[in-house]
Amino acid sequence: MPPSHLSHWGLLITGDPLIYGADASIALASIAIVYVLTKYKKWKWLWDEWLTTVDHKKIGIMYLIAAILMLFRAGTDAELMRTQLALPNLHFLGPEHYDQIFTTHGTVMLLFMAMPFIFALMNIAVPLQIGARDVAFPYLNAISFWLFFFAAMLINISFVIGGSPDAGWTSYAPLAGSTFDPGPGENFYLMSLEITGIGSIGTGINFLATILKMRAPGMSLMKMPLFSWSIVATSILILYAFPALTVVLALLLIDRVAGAHFFTITAGGNPMMYINMFWIWGHPEVYILILPAFGVFSEIVSTFSRKTIFGYKSMVFSLLLISLISYFVWAHHFFTMGADASVNSFFAIASMLVGIPTGVKIFNWLFTMFRGRIRMKMPMLWTIAFIPCFTMGGMTGVMLAAAPADYQYHNSYFLIAHFHQVLIGGTLFGMLAAMYYWWPKVFGFLLDERWAKWAFWMFNIGFYVCFEPQYVLGLMGMQRRMYTYPSGLGWTDLNFISTIGAFIMGLGFIFLVWDIIYSIRHGERDLTGDPWDGRTLEWSLPSPAPHYNFAVIPHVTQLDQWWELKQQGRQDELRPKASDIRPIHMPKNSGKPFLFGLAFFVVGVGFVFEWYAVAVIGFLGVGALLLARSFEAHPDYHIPVDEVVHTETALGRL
Amino acid sequence: MKGKQQTRRLLTYAGLGAVATVMLSGCGAQYQVLDPAGPVGQQELNLIVASVVLMLIVIIPVIAILVYVVYRYRDKPGNTAPYDPHFSDSKVLEVIWWGIPILIVAILGTETVRTTFQLTKPPSNATPITVEVTSFDWKWLFQYPDGHVATVNYAYIPVGVPVNFVLTSDAPMNSFWVPRLGGQEYTMPGMAMTLWLQAAQPGVYYGHGANFTGRGFSHTTFYVTALSMDKYQQWIAHVQQSAPALTQTDYRQLSVPSVIGNETFSSYPTGSFENTVLRDGGQYMAESMQMMNKLHPGTGSGSMPSGMTMPTTTTTNKTGHKKHK
Structure with a gap:
């Protein structure tokens, strides 16, 4: 047993070059940010335009930037793990380090990369698609973002201050209890998920209300774009799943910091309760991550095949069916924990049933392309890559559902390969397809195709090289979460290949970021607002859209309204007429959501280190901000007609 | 563009080919799950193969249609393929692709339920032997009620006889997995769960803790040796005579987190397995109490050990890393 080689100097962790590297890069990045902001006098701009914004488009951009940063962070974790596993008996990382890194890799990828990426797309696309001027509760939307942001800060500082969580992203009790896992590490996990979880519930409520109540006149639910439908399903899942997580994490926190025994079996608690509640959230969470990607693919396949989506009603029905079934499958995460045969049979069949509506969606996408005209632009390339990748991931999913x-x-690594294949091949491919698709709408320029193709091929080839060997490793008996393995079991070659794949994916990520940087200067400008010959309302607006989105709310009569009007040469019907413009009711910017997030951060720090005075101060801040908000008399204002006319004229739309 | 599609297609085929090769070619013993050495592993493998075949019924057409459609309907000047922008509804097609997956799930579901029930206990004509397994941080203790001997980090079992492994943990839960004999089951503190496995041929089988238990998890390897009934009994007799006894002190030493090598003991404190289950929370679990009652008469060692009726007295024995409340 290698002894622990990490030590603590106060709260700072010392004694490891990787951590010194992290310390140095955090310090350098902070200094650089402060320097640039000060030198170019951007502090006021940052506060006025971003930190206080309630505009869904800007919030979407901030989610997107955060998601890409977190993809880098958790991707670095992945590269470190693959380096450690490249050969048997390596000592690149010790067990404590490896345990922390696989825990944060999973936690950050799911909760701080995939979730904000999805929230970015929801914010960017949903109000524009349904003809709304903002979300139903813009102030709550900003609160959700800042809760996420400060929660992400909290889990990211854990690496250098206090130590990262190390009980796996599932953090099963009793391993994650204070007996076996003392110290602040696990508290970081609990508090950051708790805080971002509250934000997520807010987002679920917000988008459900937005889509149900704020669609443009005439847009009945069955004339709504499929991406927005996927967000209805996702929001419902969030609403009924996330509270289970909030409760179970709170109970574990109480066990840890207050010595309760919800999950300590030696005192009559029951750790199975943790596992059940965790997965009652955890399984719907998987569909929260995949349904928006399904929505994205539906939009892209239809747009880039220049064809109406095949089987619209089937697509809507299957989305809702998947969300319903997803509540009845959670025990398939622990078939091997001694449930009896009838319980396992029920959950096995329920899990297989998910494959039916999912398979239907795949055939509907294929037949949307059938008799279409397929344009191989970046969003479509990612979609085409998604289909075989996700189908294979789905196949291994059904195999896993067969309980015995x-x-x-x-x-085993078979499971690792499976969920990476569906989460990368499904969710991440979907998010990247969507990023290329809506990028011009958000930023007003297109991402360069040449570098994007490098990123695409590197990432795809790397993916297969990295993860297909892991299926075989699983069948060879290799368990997940081992920080090293002996030679002589035949695992060496495949692990080495897998590591090469991981580095090819890393290259793909570098190309992706380079493509963004390159395109900021050299990317083609989107002057029409409709670079893809789109079908839905967001493409009838200029890129980027004015902050009130629609000068005049459009009337909708059919699915793919914008496309159908273009076919009939009637696209002018979606341009505003000066006589129709009325004063526009908008929410005012506010600094309170930012401060609200900050106050929760203080609460988080208080609980992580069990400094209760600090936690109380944080709670007082939260309470004060809630009070201040409730006494705010005029959180809204009207944009005068003149100003709207002026803006629209400048955009060449009047 | 065409070249890239071909690359992509080749990659897909290469991936599928690799999986198929591994599945079908003789499968050396390295591919442990695919080379079962007993009936449980064999039945699980049968189900795996059935699920792969059924899934290929969907996968192959999906990939074939994708390649065909993307090639035929690409947006290229002069492409003569039909273009029908409003072709978006076909009841016949929809019935086909709702119907086929339903059929596949029905078949696979039936097979799954059948295997699930079949594997709950050994065939009734065979008399199983019992091995009690306790996972510690980070080691395995095997206790053999028949011969009252114990081993650490390795186990001996007879060939051709079902073995009921009764599993518990005196540490965070782990999972007991011997891939060539069959699938895993968790070891959980305060609970005793059975997993039956059987070796069809003599051999040494790799086993490992499958559920993460902290720093020493990567070192929770053990080996299970299967040998003929005669040799198994000879081994027990040999151990009874040659090895030291496992004392209470040794037993407590096991629960201190550490990584150790193999150990062998000629006897162990009576009731130590049951006491561990009850002390670690079994006293609160109706199922564990029933299990203990069922287990004990069945193993033939007579009356219940005294410690079982007064589990609270044993908590004072606890040392090491567990918190006292």
Whole structure:
């Protein structure tokens, strides 16, 4: 057993070059940000335009930037793990380090990369698609973002201050209890998920209300774009799943900091309760991550095949069916924990049933392309890459659902390969497809195709090289979460290949970021507002859209309104007429959501280190901000007609 | 563009080919799950193969249609393929692709339920032997009620006889997995769960903790040796005579987190397995109490050990890393 080689100097962790590297890069990045902001006198701009904004488009941009940063952070974790596993018996990372890194890799990828990426797309696209001027509760939207942002800060500082969580992203009790896992590390996990979880519930409520109540006149639910439909399903899932997580994390926190025994079996608690509640959130969470990607693919396949989506009603029905079934499958995460045969049979069949509506969606996408005209632009390339990748991931998913077979896959690299194939091949491919698709709408320029193709091929080839060998490793008996393995079991070659794949994916990420940087200067400007010959309302607006979105709210009569009007040469019907313009009711910017997030951060720090005075101060801040908000008499204002006319004229639309 | 599509297609085929090769070619013992050495692993493998075949019924057409459609309907000047921008509804097609997956799930579901029930207990004509397994941080203790001997980090079992592994943990839960004999089951503190496995041929089988238990998790390897009933009994007799006894002190030493090598003991404190289950929370679990009652008469060692009726007295024995409340 290698002894612990990490030590603590006060709260700062010392004794490891990786951590010194992280310390140095955090310090350098902070200094650089402060320097640039001060030198170019941008502090006021940052506060006025971004930190206080309630505009869904800007919030979407901030989510997007955060998601890409977190993809870098958790991707670095992945590269470190693959380096450690490249060969048997390496000592690049010790067990404490490896345990922390696989825990933060999973936690950050799911909760601080995939979730904000999805929230970015929801914010960017939903109000524009349904003909709304903002979300239903713009102030709550900003609160959700800042809760996420400060929660992400909290989990990211854990690496250098106090130590990262190390009980896995699932953090099962009793391993994650204070007996076996003392110290602040696990508290970082609990508090950051708790805080971002509250934000997520807010987002779920917000977008459900927005889509149900704020669609443009005439847009009945069955004339709504499929991406917005996927967000309805996602929001419902969030609403009924996230509270389970909030509760279970709170109970574990109480166990840890207050010595309660919800999950300590030696005192009559029950750790199975943790596992059940975790997955009652955790399984719907998987669909929260994939349904928006399904929505994205529906938009892209239809647009880039120049064809109406095939089987619209089937698509809507299957979305809702998947969300319903997803509440009845959670026990498939622990078939091997001694449930009896009838319980396992129920959850096995329920899990297989998910494959039916999912398969239907895949055939509907294929037949949307059938008799279309397929344009191989970046969003479509990612979509085409998604289909075989996700289908194979789905296939191994059904294999895992066969309970007795799962006794052999559970906790092995077969499982690791499966969920990476659906989460990368499904969610991440979907998010990237969407990024290329809506990028011009948000920023007013297109991402360069040449560099994007490098990123695409590197990432795809790297993916298969990295993850297909892991299925085989699982069948060879390799368990997940081992920081090293012996030679002689035949695992060496495949692990080495897998590591090469991980680095090719890393290259893909570098190309992706380079493409963004390159395109900021050299990317083609989007002057029409409709670079893809789009079908839905957002493409009838200029890029980027004015902050009130629609000068005049459009009337909708059919699915793909914008496309159909263009076909009939009637696109002018969606241009505003000066006589129709009325004063526009908008929410005022506010600094309170930012401060609200900051106050929760203080609460988080208080609980992480069990400094209760600090936690109380944080709670007082939260309470004060809630009070201040409720006494605010005029959180809104009207944009006068003149100003709207002026803006629209400048955009060449009047 | 065409070249890239071909690359993509080749990659897909290469991926599928690799999986198929591994699945079908003789499968050396390295591919442990695919080379079962007993009936449980064999039945699980049968289900795995059935699920792969059924899934290929969907996968192959999806990939074939994708390649065909993307090639035929690409947006290129002079492409003569039909273009029908409003072709978006076909009841016949929809019925086909709702129907086929439903059929596949029905078949696979039936097979899954059948195997699930079949594997709950060994065939009734065979008399199983019992091995009690306790996972510690980070080691495995095997206790053999028949011969009253114990081993650490390795186990001996007879060939051709079902073995009921009764699993518990005196540490955070782990999972007991011997891939060539069959799938895993969790070891959980305060609970005793059974997993039956059987070796069809003599051999040494790799086993490992499958559920993460902290720093020493990567070192929770053990080996299970299967040998003929005669040799198994000879081994027990040999251990009874040659090895030291496992004392209470040794037992407590096991629960201190550490990584150690193999150990062998000629006897162990009576009731130590049951006491561990009850002390670690089994006293609060109706199922564990029933299990203990069922287990004990069945293993033939007579009356219940005294410690079982007064589990609270044993908590004072606890040392090491567990918190006392």
